[in-house]
Amino acid sequence: MESHQVIELIAGKLRSEKQVQALCLSGSYGAGLEDGFSDIDFLAVLDHGTLDTFAQTWRAILSDIGEIVLWREFKRTDLLVNAVTADWLRIDLLGVNADRIKIGRARNGLEVLFDHAGLLGALPEVLEDTGPDPKQMQYQFEEFIRILGLMPVAMGRREYFNAITGVFHLRNLLVSLLIEETRAPHRGGALHLNRLITHEQKELLASLPALVPGRETAIEAHLAYAAAYLPRARKLADRYAIQWPQRFEQVTLSNLSSKLGLDVSHLLD
The missing domain is CATH 3.30.460.10 (Beta Polymerase, domain 2)
Known part of the structure; x- marks a missing residue:
């Protein structure tokens, strides 16, 4: 039918x-x-x-x-x-x-x-766009940093498949952030994305590393998603006056540097 x-x-x-x-x-x-x-x-x-x-x-x-x-x-x-x-x-x-x-x-x-x-x-003809939900966005900012901060645990235990699951969650949070950037109306369900994000945003997603288990590949992916997410998230937080978890971000990046010997200077605000 x-x-x-x-x-x-x-x-x-x-x-x-x-x-x-x-x-x-x-x-x-x-x-x-x-x-x-x-x-x-x-x-x-x-x-x-x-x-x-x-x-x-x-x-x-x-x-x-x-x-x-x-x-x-x-x-x-x-x-x-x-x-x-x-x-x-x-x-x-x-x-x-x-x-x-x-x-x-x-x-x-x-x-x-x-x-x-x-x-x-x-009903009103259209809904007024009041911007993203501050509480929801603050939770997502903190969740991204929390998952990123678990990298030393996964690497220390050699849980490389779990590390890739972490990158998957980082990717989902990045996609949510990109949609909030466009503020596209009528977002639909999870299988709608093409019409919600821009060509530039699609190129960004396409440029990120594939999810391959392994120490070096997992670290590379975590850092690549952090480099894509953090500057954009800070910018969105500033635009809508949403509190940014600056101290949590600072100690998390410092921990990545000390525990894994990573250069995270490019991720700092």
Whole structure:
């Protein structure tokens, strides 16, 4: 079944469900950025106290589309369902109550399928960009330095495969930083990156060493990622007045120098 047919089928079945006040597409489809590989993200506004019953309704509807081979359901304040059918159609649902629909949402990221109560029309057209979350960025800065600082442990134990896992985490933190630099809207899921970063940023990622286990290769990779990350992270912290963990950075680099005999002068601010 084609994606547009799935969307029409689901919207048609839910339009008469009394517990559903509104239904729209979010994610790539909601922003008009979908391609042939996109999953389908639905946002449903539900009556209070209906999360459990709607989860059952949702599963029955998806079963009409195809065999469900993966079902992950999470219920707290909201209802989140991730489903995959036998033909690998990925369908996600976020079910929220009406009083939570305005949290972090704007009309330009949604395609309304129906809205019985006129709730979605009250959303702002676009969200104001207030910059990155300071607490999240400070955590990421500290985490990068912490992982970098574990290099003497991995080298001392000759845990070169674990060292490469550390570089993998450094790479993920670098990618997150690059996305924050561009402040690209409609970021989508983990499989969207090409449209979120610039040509210069892609060249930077391509220039970094391959992840190969071994003492020299692991050290080279750690230092290369540090050289790519730290100056850019300091610049972003300064731009948004986010506290930089300067003392933690200083003692970490000093420890790398003393324990491994490395020249880290190029990494200093």
